[in-house]
Amino acid sequence: QSTLVIAEHDNKTISPITLNAITAARKLGGEVSCLVAGSNCTSVAGEVSKVAGLSKVLVADSESMMGFLPERLTPLILATQNQFKFTHIVAGASALGKSLMPRVAAKLDVSPISDIVEVKAPDTFVRTIYAGNAIMTLKSKDAVKVITVRGTSFEAASVEGGNAETEDVAVGDLPLDISQFVGQELSKSDRPELTAAKTVISGGRGMKSGENFQMLYTLADKLNAAVGASRAAVDAGYVPNDMQVGQTGKIVAPELYIAVGISGAIQHLAGMKDSKTIVAINKDPEAPIFQVADFGLVADLFKAVPEMTEKV
Protein backbone atom coordinates (compact mmCIF):
# COMPACT_ATOMS: atom_id res chain seq x y z
CA GLN A 1 0.00 0.00 0.00
CA SER A 2 1.40 3.39 -1.03
CA THR A 3 0.10 6.80 -1.97
CA LEU A 4 1.11 9.46 -4.47
CA VAL A 5 0.13 13.05 -3.68
CA ILE A 6 0.06 15.49 -6.58
CA ALA A 7 1.61 18.74 -5.35
CA GLU A 8 0.01 22.00 -6.38
CA HIS A 9 2.24 25.04 -6.60
CA ASP A 10 3.12 28.08 -8.68
CA ASN A 11 6.75 27.00 -9.35
CA LYS A 12 7.82 29.09 -6.38
CA THR A 13 5.92 27.82 -3.34
CA ILE A 14 3.63 24.96 -2.50
CA SER A 15 -0.14 25.62 -2.21
CA PRO A 16 -1.53 25.17 1.31
CA ILE A 17 -4.13 22.61 0.13
CA THR A 18 -1.31 20.20 -0.78
CA LEU A 19 -0.36 20.07 2.90
CA ASN A 20 -3.96 19.12 3.78
CA ALA A 21 -3.88 16.45 1.06
CA ILE A 22 -0.63 15.04 2.51
CA THR A 23 -2.33 14.68 5.92
CA ALA A 24 -5.23 12.81 4.30
CA ALA A 25 -2.73 10.62 2.45
CA ARG A 26 -0.95 9.74 5.70
CA LYS A 27 -4.28 8.59 7.16
CA LEU A 28 -4.47 5.99 4.41
CA GLY A 29 -1.37 4.25 5.80
CA GLY A 30 1.71 3.11 3.89
CA GLU A 31 4.37 5.24 2.28
CA VAL A 32 3.47 8.64 0.90
CA SER A 33 5.32 10.10 -2.10
CA CYS A 34 4.73 13.47 -3.66
CA LEU A 35 4.95 14.45 -7.31
CA VAL A 36 6.17 17.96 -8.04
CA ALA A 37 5.62 18.69 -11.73
CA GLY A 38 6.39 22.17 -13.00
CA SER A 39 8.79 24.37 -14.90
CA ASN A 40 11.78 25.63 -12.92
CA CYS A 41 10.26 24.19 -9.77
CA THR A 42 13.45 23.16 -7.93
CA SER A 43 12.64 25.39 -4.97
CA VAL A 44 9.21 23.77 -4.58
CA ALA A 45 10.79 20.31 -4.65
CA GLY A 46 13.16 21.42 -1.89
CA GLU A 47 10.27 22.77 0.15
CA VAL A 48 8.24 19.58 -0.28
CA SER A 49 11.15 17.33 0.73
CA LYS A 50 11.07 18.97 4.18
CA VAL A 51 7.35 18.28 4.74
CA ALA A 52 6.87 15.79 7.55
CA GLY A 53 5.82 12.27 6.64
CA LEU A 54 6.93 11.93 3.03
CA SER A 55 9.22 9.16 1.90
CA LYS A 56 9.96 10.35 -1.60
CA VAL A 57 9.61 13.47 -3.74
CA LEU A 58 9.34 12.81 -7.46
CA VAL A 59 10.26 15.79 -9.59
CA ALA A 60 9.30 16.45 -13.23
CA ASP A 61 10.84 19.75 -14.20
CA SER A 62 10.04 20.72 -17.77
CA GLU A 63 9.01 23.75 -19.81
CA SER A 64 6.06 21.71 -21.08
CA MET A 65 4.51 21.80 -17.60
CA MET A 66 3.79 25.51 -18.00
CA GLY A 67 0.19 26.20 -17.04
CA PHE A 68 -0.23 22.75 -15.42
CA LEU A 69 -2.47 21.52 -18.24
CA PRO A 70 -4.32 18.28 -17.41
CA GLU A 71 -3.66 16.95 -20.93
CA ARG A 72 0.07 16.98 -20.08
CA LEU A 73 -0.01 16.14 -16.38
CA THR A 74 -2.19 13.06 -16.94
CA PRO A 75 0.30 11.09 -19.09
CA LEU A 76 3.07 12.04 -16.64
CA ILE A 77 1.06 10.75 -13.67
CA LEU A 78 0.12 7.59 -15.58
CA ALA A 79 3.79 6.90 -16.37
CA THR A 80 4.70 7.47 -12.72
CA GLN A 81 1.86 5.20 -11.62
CA ASN A 82 3.05 2.55 -14.05
CA GLN A 83 6.51 2.65 -12.52
CA PHE A 84 5.61 2.73 -8.82
CA LYS A 85 2.18 1.02 -8.69
CA PHE A 86 0.61 3.24 -6.05
CA THR A 87 -2.65 2.09 -4.45
CA HIS A 88 -3.87 5.68 -4.00
CA ILE A 89 -3.42 8.90 -5.97
CA VAL A 90 -4.47 11.98 -4.05
CA ALA A 91 -4.72 15.73 -4.71
CA GLY A 92 -6.40 18.71 -3.11
CA ALA A 93 -9.95 19.49 -4.29
CA SER A 94 -8.83 22.78 -5.83
CA ALA A 95 -9.60 23.99 -9.36
CA LEU A 96 -6.47 22.11 -10.49
CA GLY A 97 -7.14 18.90 -8.55
CA LYS A 98 -10.79 18.80 -9.61
CA SER A 99 -9.82 19.28 -13.22
CA LEU A 100 -6.95 16.80 -13.27
CA MET A 101 -7.88 13.82 -11.10
CA PRO A 102 -11.02 12.59 -12.91
CA ARG A 103 -8.99 12.61 -16.13
CA VAL A 104 -6.37 10.39 -14.47
CA ALA A 105 -9.10 8.13 -13.02
CA ALA A 106 -10.85 7.59 -16.35
CA LYS A 107 -7.53 6.60 -17.93
CA LEU A 108 -7.09 4.00 -15.17
CA ASP A 109 -10.74 2.92 -15.59
CA VAL A 110 -11.55 3.70 -11.97
CA SER A 111 -14.25 5.89 -10.41
CA PRO A 112 -12.75 9.03 -8.89
CA ILE A 113 -13.82 10.02 -5.39
CA SER A 114 -14.27 13.78 -5.21
CA ASP A 115 -13.81 16.14 -2.31
CA ILE A 116 -13.55 13.72 0.62
CA VAL A 117 -13.96 15.07 4.15
CA GLU A 118 -12.84 11.97 6.06
CA VAL A 119 -10.84 8.77 5.62
CA LYS A 120 -12.58 5.85 7.39
CA ALA A 121 -10.39 3.09 5.97
CA PRO A 122 -7.99 2.80 3.03
CA ASP A 123 -10.99 2.00 0.80
CA THR A 124 -13.76 3.85 2.66
CA PHE A 125 -14.32 7.59 2.53
CA VAL A 126 -16.83 10.21 3.57
CA ARG A 127 -18.00 12.98 1.24
CA THR A 128 -20.90 15.38 1.12
CA ILE A 129 -23.68 15.27 -1.48
CA TYR A 130 -26.59 17.62 -2.26
CA ALA A 131 -24.62 20.74 -1.31
CA GLY A 132 -23.76 19.34 2.10
CA ASN A 133 -27.36 18.39 2.92
CA ALA A 134 -26.45 14.73 3.18
CA ILE A 135 -23.26 12.93 4.08
CA MET A 136 -22.27 9.78 2.27
CA THR A 137 -19.87 7.06 3.30
CA LEU A 138 -18.72 5.02 0.34
CA LYS A 139 -16.38 2.17 -0.37
CA SER A 140 -14.26 1.96 -3.47
CA LYS A 141 -13.88 -1.42 -5.15
CA ASP A 142 -11.17 -0.17 -7.49
CA ALA A 143 -7.57 -1.39 -7.21
CA VAL A 144 -6.31 2.19 -7.44
CA LYS A 145 -8.20 4.91 -5.59
CA VAL A 146 -8.12 8.36 -7.17
CA ILE A 147 -9.16 10.96 -4.63
CA THR A 148 -9.48 14.71 -4.15
CA VAL A 149 -9.43 16.07 -0.62
CA ARG A 150 -11.39 18.97 0.89
CA GLY A 151 -8.66 21.17 2.36
CA THR A 152 -10.66 22.44 5.32
CA SER A 153 -11.37 18.92 6.57
CA PHE A 154 -7.75 17.92 7.20
CA GLU A 155 -5.01 19.66 9.20
CA ALA A 156 -2.04 20.94 7.24
CA ALA A 157 1.05 18.70 7.39
CA SER A 158 4.05 20.33 9.04
CA VAL A 159 6.47 21.97 6.59
CA GLU A 160 9.39 21.04 8.81
CA GLY A 161 10.99 17.89 10.09
CA GLY A 162 10.86 15.86 6.92
CA ASN A 163 13.84 14.68 4.92
CA ALA A 164 12.48 12.91 1.87
CA GLU A 165 14.79 11.84 -0.93
CA THR A 166 14.27 13.55 -4.26
CA GLU A 167 14.14 11.62 -7.51
CA ASP A 168 13.71 12.93 -11.04
CA VAL A 169 11.05 11.36 -13.19
CA ALA A 170 11.26 11.47 -16.96
CA VAL A 171 8.79 13.62 -18.85
CA GLY A 172 7.94 11.45 -21.84
CA ASP A 173 6.06 12.32 -24.99
CA LEU A 174 3.22 14.68 -24.19
CA PRO A 175 0.38 15.84 -26.43
CA LEU A 176 1.72 19.39 -26.65
CA ASP A 177 -0.44 20.51 -29.56
CA ILE A 178 -3.96 19.86 -28.24
CA SER A 179 -4.03 22.44 -25.47
CA GLN A 180 -2.15 25.55 -24.61
CA PHE A 181 -1.92 27.83 -21.59
CA VAL A 182 -2.47 31.44 -22.63
CA GLY A 183 -2.48 33.40 -19.39
CA GLN A 184 -3.93 34.14 -16.01
CA GLU A 185 -5.71 37.08 -14.55
CA LEU A 186 -5.48 36.55 -10.83
CA SER A 187 -7.21 38.83 -8.38
CA LYS A 188 -4.48 40.78 -6.64
CA SER A 189 -4.90 41.27 -2.94
CA ASP A 190 -2.75 41.74 0.13
CA ARG A 191 -5.44 40.07 2.19
CA PRO A 192 -5.13 36.39 3.14
CA GLU A 193 -6.37 33.76 0.72
CA LEU A 194 -10.05 32.83 1.28
CA THR A 195 -9.63 29.14 2.05
CA ALA A 196 -6.62 29.71 4.32
CA ALA A 197 -7.72 32.84 6.24
CA LYS A 198 -8.43 32.64 9.99
CA THR A 199 -11.21 35.21 9.57
CA VAL A 200 -13.55 35.56 6.59
CA ILE A 201 -16.05 38.36 6.02
CA SER A 202 -18.62 37.70 3.30
CA GLY A 203 -21.19 39.98 1.72
CA GLY A 204 -24.47 39.03 0.11
CA ARG A 205 -27.18 40.61 -1.94
CA GLY A 206 -27.86 42.94 0.99
CA MET A 207 -24.65 44.81 0.08
CA LYS A 208 -26.66 46.31 -2.82
CA SER A 209 -23.59 47.10 -5.00
CA GLY A 210 -19.98 46.21 -5.69
CA GLU A 211 -18.86 49.63 -4.41
CA ASN A 212 -20.37 48.89 -1.01
CA PHE A 213 -18.01 45.93 -0.61
CA GLN A 214 -15.36 48.56 0.17
CA MET A 215 -16.91 48.64 3.64
CA LEU A 216 -16.08 44.96 4.09
CA TYR A 217 -12.53 45.42 2.74
CA THR A 218 -11.93 48.13 5.34
CA LEU A 219 -13.15 45.90 8.17
CA ALA A 220 -11.19 42.96 6.71
CA ASP A 221 -7.96 44.95 6.73
CA LYS A 222 -8.42 45.68 10.42
CA LEU A 223 -9.09 42.03 11.24
CA ASN A 224 -6.53 40.58 8.78
CA ALA A 225 -9.46 38.81 7.16
CA ALA A 226 -10.27 37.55 3.68
CA VAL A 227 -13.40 38.78 1.90
CA GLY A 228 -15.89 36.40 0.33
CA ALA A 229 -19.38 36.65 -1.12
CA SER A 230 -22.56 34.67 -1.54
CA ARG A 231 -23.60 33.33 -4.92
CA ALA A 232 -26.37 35.95 -4.99
CA ALA A 233 -23.78 38.73 -4.79
CA VAL A 234 -21.74 37.10 -7.56
CA ASP A 235 -24.84 36.57 -9.72
CA ALA A 236 -25.77 40.22 -9.22
CA GLY A 237 -22.34 41.17 -10.57
CA TYR A 238 -21.12 42.88 -7.38
CA VAL A 239 -17.91 40.84 -7.15
CA PRO A 240 -16.01 38.21 -9.19
CA ASN A 241 -16.76 34.49 -8.91
CA ASP A 242 -13.46 33.62 -7.24
CA MET A 243 -14.88 35.27 -4.11
CA GLN A 244 -17.87 32.93 -4.01
CA VAL A 245 -18.28 30.88 -0.83
CA GLY A 246 -20.65 27.95 -1.21
CA GLN A 247 -21.08 24.51 -2.66
CA THR A 248 -20.40 25.72 -6.20
CA GLY A 249 -17.68 28.12 -5.05
CA LYS A 250 -15.15 27.75 -2.29
CA ILE A 251 -15.52 25.80 0.93
CA VAL A 252 -14.14 27.69 3.94
CA ALA A 253 -13.87 26.82 7.63
CA PRO A 254 -12.17 29.76 9.36
CA GLU A 255 -12.13 30.46 13.09
CA LEU A 256 -14.45 33.41 12.55
CA TYR A 257 -16.94 33.85 9.70
CA ILE A 258 -18.89 37.10 9.47
CA ALA A 259 -21.87 36.97 7.09
CA VAL A 260 -23.06 40.43 6.14
CA GLY A 261 -26.34 40.90 4.29
CA ILE A 262 -26.48 37.20 3.49
CA SER A 263 -29.82 35.44 3.88
CA GLY A 264 -28.28 31.98 4.20
CA ALA A 265 -29.31 29.90 1.19
CA ILE A 266 -28.58 26.18 1.60
CA GLN A 267 -25.83 26.31 -0.96
CA HIS A 268 -24.06 29.13 0.88
CA LEU A 269 -24.35 27.37 4.25
CA ALA A 270 -22.71 24.31 2.69
CA GLY A 271 -19.62 26.40 2.04
CA MET A 272 -19.17 27.90 5.50
CA LYS A 273 -21.04 26.01 8.21
CA ASP A 274 -17.90 24.29 9.50
CA SER A 275 -16.53 27.68 10.60
CA LYS A 276 -15.79 27.71 14.33
CA THR A 277 -17.66 30.92 15.16
CA ILE A 278 -20.30 32.38 12.85
CA VAL A 279 -21.55 35.96 13.07
CA ALA A 280 -24.54 37.12 11.02
CA ILE A 281 -25.49 40.73 10.43
CA ASN A 282 -28.81 41.07 8.65
CA LYS A 283 -31.79 43.35 8.96
CA ASP A 284 -34.25 40.50 8.43
CA PRO A 285 -34.70 38.68 11.78
CA GLU A 286 -36.20 35.69 9.92
CA ALA A 287 -33.15 35.16 7.67
CA PRO A 288 -32.08 31.47 7.79
CA ILE A 289 -28.47 32.53 8.41
CA PHE A 290 -29.43 33.22 12.04
CA GLN A 291 -30.19 29.51 12.49
CA VAL A 292 -26.49 28.69 12.17
CA ALA A 293 -25.02 31.87 13.65
CA ASP A 294 -23.39 31.85 17.09
CA PHE A 295 -23.92 35.59 17.31
CA GLY A 296 -26.69 37.22 15.33
CA LEU A 297 -27.13 40.96 15.02
CA VAL A 298 -30.40 42.19 13.55
CA ALA A 299 -29.35 45.55 12.18
CA ASP A 300 -28.87 47.70 9.12
CA LEU A 301 -25.50 46.57 7.82
CA PHE A 302 -24.71 50.04 6.42
CA LYS A 303 -24.66 51.31 10.01
CA ALA A 304 -23.40 48.18 11.83
CA VAL A 305 -20.35 47.44 9.66
CA PRO A 306 -18.75 50.93 9.92
CA GLU A 307 -19.47 50.95 13.65
CA MET A 308 -17.86 47.56 14.03
CA THR A 309 -14.82 48.70 12.03
CA GLU A 310 -14.46 51.59 14.42
CA LYS A 311 -14.76 49.45 17.55
CA VAL A 312 -12.63 46.39 16.84
Add this chain to the structure above:
Amino acid sequence: MSLRVLVGCKRVIDYAVKIRVRPDKLGVVTDGVKHSMNPFDEIAIEEAVRLKEKKIAKEVVAVSCGPTQAQETIRTALAMGADRGIHVEIPAKEMEKLEPLHVSKILAKLAEQEQAELVIVGKQAIDDDSNATAQMTAALLDWPQATFASKLEKTDGELEVTREVDGGLETIKVKLPAVVSSDLRLNEPRYATLPNIMKAKKKKIAKMKPSDLGVNLASHLEVIEVVDPPTREAGIKVEDVDTLVTKLKDSGRI
Protein backbone atom coordinates in the same frame (compact mmCIF):
# COMPACT_ATOMS: atom_id res chain seq x y z
CA MET B 1 -16.22 24.24 -40.08
CA SER B 2 -19.60 23.95 -38.46
CA LEU B 3 -19.76 21.83 -35.35
CA ARG B 4 -22.09 19.20 -34.07
CA VAL B 5 -22.40 19.75 -30.33
CA LEU B 6 -23.36 17.05 -27.86
CA VAL B 7 -24.71 18.33 -24.55
CA GLY B 8 -25.26 16.27 -21.42
CA CYS B 9 -28.26 17.16 -19.27
CA LYS B 10 -29.00 15.38 -16.02
CA ARG B 11 -32.36 15.15 -14.29
CA VAL B 12 -31.81 15.98 -10.63
CA ILE B 13 -33.88 16.88 -7.58
CA ASP B 14 -34.84 20.54 -8.02
CA TYR B 15 -32.40 22.91 -6.32
CA ALA B 16 -35.17 24.43 -4.16
CA VAL B 17 -36.32 21.11 -2.67
CA LYS B 18 -35.29 20.31 0.89
CA ILE B 19 -33.33 17.07 0.82
CA ARG B 20 -34.49 14.24 3.09
CA VAL B 21 -32.38 11.20 3.87
CA ARG B 22 -34.22 7.88 3.33
CA PRO B 23 -35.02 5.73 6.38
CA ASP B 24 -32.84 2.91 5.01
CA LYS B 25 -29.92 5.37 5.13
CA LEU B 26 -28.72 4.42 1.68
CA GLY B 27 -29.88 7.43 -0.25
CA VAL B 28 -32.24 10.37 -0.28
CA VAL B 29 -35.99 10.48 -0.89
CA THR B 30 -36.66 10.94 -4.62
CA ASP B 31 -40.24 9.61 -4.94
CA GLY B 32 -42.83 12.35 -5.35
CA VAL B 33 -40.10 15.00 -5.26
CA LYS B 34 -39.87 17.75 -7.88
CA HIS B 35 -37.05 17.22 -10.35
CA SER B 36 -35.58 19.52 -12.95
CA MET B 37 -32.55 19.90 -15.19
CA ASN B 38 -29.24 20.28 -13.37
CA PRO B 39 -28.69 24.08 -13.40
CA PHE B 40 -25.12 23.80 -14.70
CA ASP B 41 -26.42 21.67 -17.60
CA GLU B 42 -28.96 24.38 -18.45
CA ILE B 43 -25.98 26.69 -18.89
CA ALA B 44 -24.34 24.05 -21.11
CA ILE B 45 -27.46 23.79 -23.32
CA GLU B 46 -27.74 27.57 -23.51
CA GLU B 47 -24.12 27.88 -24.65
CA ALA B 48 -24.61 25.24 -27.33
CA VAL B 49 -27.77 26.96 -28.60
CA ARG B 50 -25.91 30.29 -28.72
CA LEU B 51 -23.14 28.63 -30.77
CA LYS B 52 -25.82 27.50 -33.19
CA GLU B 53 -27.32 30.98 -33.34
CA LYS B 54 -23.84 32.30 -34.17
CA LYS B 55 -23.61 29.64 -36.92
CA ILE B 56 -20.62 28.08 -35.20
CA ALA B 57 -22.63 24.95 -34.46
CA LYS B 58 -24.73 23.17 -37.04
CA GLU B 59 -26.63 20.89 -34.69
CA VAL B 60 -27.18 20.58 -30.93
CA VAL B 61 -27.91 17.11 -29.57
CA ALA B 62 -29.14 16.83 -25.97
CA VAL B 63 -28.36 13.59 -24.12
CA SER B 64 -29.78 12.43 -20.82
CA CYS B 65 -29.15 9.17 -18.98
CA GLY B 66 -31.96 8.21 -16.65
CA PRO B 67 -35.43 6.73 -16.19
CA THR B 68 -38.39 7.51 -18.49
CA GLN B 69 -38.79 10.94 -16.86
CA ALA B 70 -35.35 11.94 -18.20
CA GLN B 71 -37.26 12.58 -21.44
CA GLU B 72 -38.88 15.58 -19.74
CA THR B 73 -35.40 16.96 -19.13
CA ILE B 74 -34.55 16.39 -22.79
CA ARG B 75 -37.81 18.14 -23.80
CA THR B 76 -36.71 21.16 -21.77
CA ALA B 77 -33.41 21.18 -23.67
CA LEU B 78 -35.30 20.90 -26.98
CA ALA B 79 -37.57 23.78 -25.97
CA MET B 80 -34.47 25.86 -25.23
CA GLY B 81 -33.29 25.23 -28.80
CA ALA B 82 -31.54 21.86 -29.00
CA ASP B 83 -32.33 20.08 -32.28
CA ARG B 84 -32.84 16.51 -31.15
CA GLY B 85 -32.43 14.29 -28.14
CA ILE B 86 -30.95 10.98 -27.13
CA HIS B 87 -32.39 9.22 -24.11
CA VAL B 88 -30.14 6.54 -22.65
CA GLU B 89 -32.49 4.49 -20.52
CA ILE B 90 -31.43 3.66 -16.98
CA PRO B 91 -34.17 2.05 -14.86
CA ALA B 92 -35.07 4.15 -11.80
CA LYS B 93 -33.79 1.55 -9.35
CA GLU B 94 -30.38 1.45 -11.04
CA MET B 95 -30.09 5.23 -11.19
CA GLU B 96 -28.44 5.50 -7.78
CA LYS B 97 -25.69 3.18 -8.90
CA LEU B 98 -24.95 5.15 -12.04
CA GLU B 99 -21.52 6.70 -11.58
CA PRO B 100 -19.97 9.64 -13.47
CA LEU B 101 -17.54 7.13 -15.01
CA HIS B 102 -20.48 5.26 -16.61
CA VAL B 103 -22.02 8.48 -17.91
CA SER B 104 -18.66 9.53 -19.35
CA LYS B 105 -18.36 6.22 -21.19
CA ILE B 106 -21.85 6.73 -22.62
CA LEU B 107 -21.11 10.32 -23.67
CA ALA B 108 -17.74 9.39 -25.19
CA LYS B 109 -19.33 6.59 -27.22
CA LEU B 110 -22.14 8.86 -28.41
CA ALA B 111 -19.69 11.61 -29.32
CA GLU B 112 -17.92 9.14 -31.60
CA GLN B 113 -21.12 7.76 -33.10
CA GLU B 114 -22.57 11.20 -33.71
CA GLN B 115 -19.25 12.57 -34.97
CA ALA B 116 -19.58 15.44 -32.53
CA GLU B 117 -16.68 17.87 -32.36
CA LEU B 118 -17.69 19.48 -29.13
CA VAL B 119 -19.18 18.07 -25.92
CA ILE B 120 -20.48 20.49 -23.31
CA VAL B 121 -21.71 19.46 -19.84
CA GLY B 122 -22.28 21.29 -16.57
CA LYS B 123 -19.24 21.40 -14.29
CA GLN B 124 -21.07 19.40 -11.65
CA ALA B 125 -24.48 17.93 -10.94
CA ILE B 126 -26.13 19.35 -7.85
CA ASP B 127 -27.04 15.89 -6.55
CA ASP B 128 -23.75 14.00 -6.21
CA ASP B 129 -21.54 17.10 -6.57
CA SER B 130 -18.83 14.99 -8.19
CA ASN B 131 -17.48 17.40 -10.80
CA ALA B 132 -15.96 14.68 -12.96
CA THR B 133 -17.99 13.84 -16.08
CA ALA B 134 -16.44 16.37 -18.48
CA GLN B 135 -12.90 15.49 -17.46
CA MET B 136 -13.50 11.76 -17.83
CA THR B 137 -15.31 12.09 -21.15
CA ALA B 138 -12.34 14.06 -22.48
CA ALA B 139 -9.92 11.42 -21.15
CA LEU B 140 -11.81 8.55 -22.77
CA LEU B 141 -11.87 10.35 -26.12
CA ASP B 142 -8.28 11.61 -25.73
CA TRP B 143 -9.62 15.10 -26.38
CA PRO B 144 -8.50 18.24 -24.58
CA GLN B 145 -10.75 19.60 -21.83
CA ALA B 146 -11.72 23.11 -20.82
CA THR B 147 -13.31 22.85 -17.40
CA PHE B 148 -15.16 25.55 -15.42
CA ALA B 149 -15.61 27.72 -18.51
CA SER B 150 -16.91 31.26 -18.12
CA LYS B 151 -16.30 32.35 -21.72
CA LEU B 152 -15.94 30.52 -25.03
CA GLU B 153 -14.62 31.89 -28.28
CA LYS B 154 -14.05 29.90 -31.41
CA THR B 155 -11.03 30.69 -33.53
CA ASP B 156 -9.65 28.64 -36.37
CA GLY B 157 -10.04 24.99 -35.31
CA GLU B 158 -9.60 26.01 -31.70
CA LEU B 159 -11.56 27.26 -28.76
CA GLU B 160 -10.22 30.01 -26.56
CA VAL B 161 -11.70 29.43 -23.15
CA THR B 162 -11.68 31.57 -20.03
CA ARG B 163 -11.78 29.36 -16.95
CA GLU B 164 -12.78 30.05 -13.36
CA VAL B 165 -9.80 29.04 -11.22
CA ASP B 166 -9.15 29.48 -7.49
CA GLY B 167 -7.38 32.82 -7.66
CA GLY B 168 -9.28 34.41 -10.55
CA LEU B 169 -9.44 33.63 -14.25
CA GLU B 170 -7.26 31.62 -16.61
CA THR B 171 -7.25 31.51 -20.39
CA ILE B 172 -6.40 28.39 -22.37
CA LYS B 173 -6.69 27.29 -25.98
CA VAL B 174 -7.93 23.83 -26.84
CA LYS B 175 -7.92 22.22 -30.26
CA LEU B 176 -11.21 20.83 -31.51
CA PRO B 177 -12.64 18.29 -30.93
CA ALA B 178 -12.84 19.15 -27.23
CA VAL B 179 -14.92 18.80 -24.06
CA VAL B 180 -16.06 21.87 -22.13
CA SER B 181 -17.65 22.08 -18.68
CA SER B 182 -19.76 25.13 -17.95
CA ASP B 183 -19.40 27.28 -14.86
CA LEU B 184 -21.94 29.69 -13.44
CA ARG B 185 -20.96 32.82 -15.32
CA LEU B 186 -20.75 31.35 -18.83
CA ASN B 187 -24.23 32.67 -19.63
CA GLU B 188 -27.73 33.11 -18.29
CA PRO B 189 -29.99 30.36 -19.61
CA ARG B 190 -33.17 31.45 -21.40
CA TYR B 191 -36.65 30.42 -20.41
CA ALA B 192 -38.38 28.24 -22.95
CA THR B 193 -41.27 30.15 -24.55
CA LEU B 194 -44.64 28.51 -25.10
CA PRO B 195 -44.28 28.34 -28.92
CA ASN B 196 -40.87 26.73 -28.46
CA ILE B 197 -42.26 24.24 -25.95
CA MET B 198 -44.89 23.30 -28.55
CA LYS B 199 -42.26 23.01 -31.27
CA ALA B 200 -40.09 20.85 -29.00
CA LYS B 201 -42.86 18.24 -28.87
CA LYS B 202 -42.25 17.53 -32.56
CA LYS B 203 -38.52 17.12 -32.21
CA LYS B 204 -37.12 13.59 -32.15
CA ILE B 205 -35.77 11.74 -29.13
CA ALA B 206 -33.88 8.54 -29.91
CA LYS B 207 -33.97 5.85 -27.24
CA MET B 208 -31.20 3.45 -26.41
CA LYS B 209 -29.71 1.38 -23.62
CA PRO B 210 -26.16 1.49 -22.24
CA SER B 211 -25.66 -2.02 -23.64
CA ASP B 212 -26.45 -0.73 -27.15
CA LEU B 213 -23.36 1.44 -26.72
CA GLY B 214 -21.30 -1.38 -25.24
CA VAL B 215 -21.09 0.34 -21.87
CA ASN B 216 -20.95 -1.89 -18.79
CA LEU B 217 -22.55 -0.44 -15.67
CA ALA B 218 -20.68 -2.57 -13.11
CA SER B 219 -20.29 -0.63 -9.84
CA HIS B 220 -16.91 0.73 -8.83
CA LEU B 221 -18.30 2.33 -5.68
CA GLU B 222 -20.56 0.99 -2.96
CA VAL B 223 -22.67 3.26 -0.78
CA ILE B 224 -22.25 2.28 2.87
CA GLU B 225 -24.39 4.95 4.46
CA VAL B 226 -26.13 8.27 3.81
CA VAL B 227 -26.94 10.39 6.85
CA ASP B 228 -28.06 13.90 7.74
CA PRO B 229 -25.31 16.43 8.35
CA PRO B 230 -24.68 17.36 11.99
CA THR B 231 -26.97 20.23 12.93
CA ARG B 232 -25.47 23.40 14.19
CA GLU B 233 -27.14 24.86 17.25
CA ALA B 234 -28.35 28.39 16.75
CA GLY B 235 -26.56 30.77 19.06
CA ILE B 236 -27.80 34.00 20.52
CA LYS B 237 -28.98 37.30 19.14
CA VAL B 238 -26.95 40.26 20.34
CA GLU B 239 -28.43 43.68 21.00
CA ASP B 240 -25.90 45.94 19.32
CA VAL B 241 -22.45 46.23 17.83
CA ASP B 242 -20.84 46.85 21.23
CA THR B 243 -22.14 43.56 22.61
CA LEU B 244 -21.04 41.75 19.45
CA VAL B 245 -17.51 43.15 19.62
CA THR B 246 -17.28 42.31 23.35
CA LYS B 247 -18.46 38.72 22.76
CA LEU B 248 -15.93 38.24 19.96
CA LYS B 249 -13.12 39.66 22.06
CA ASP B 250 -14.11 37.50 25.05
CA SER B 251 -14.09 34.37 22.93
CA GLY B 252 -10.68 35.31 21.54
CA ARG B 253 -11.90 35.46 17.95
CA ILE B 254 -10.73 39.04 17.42
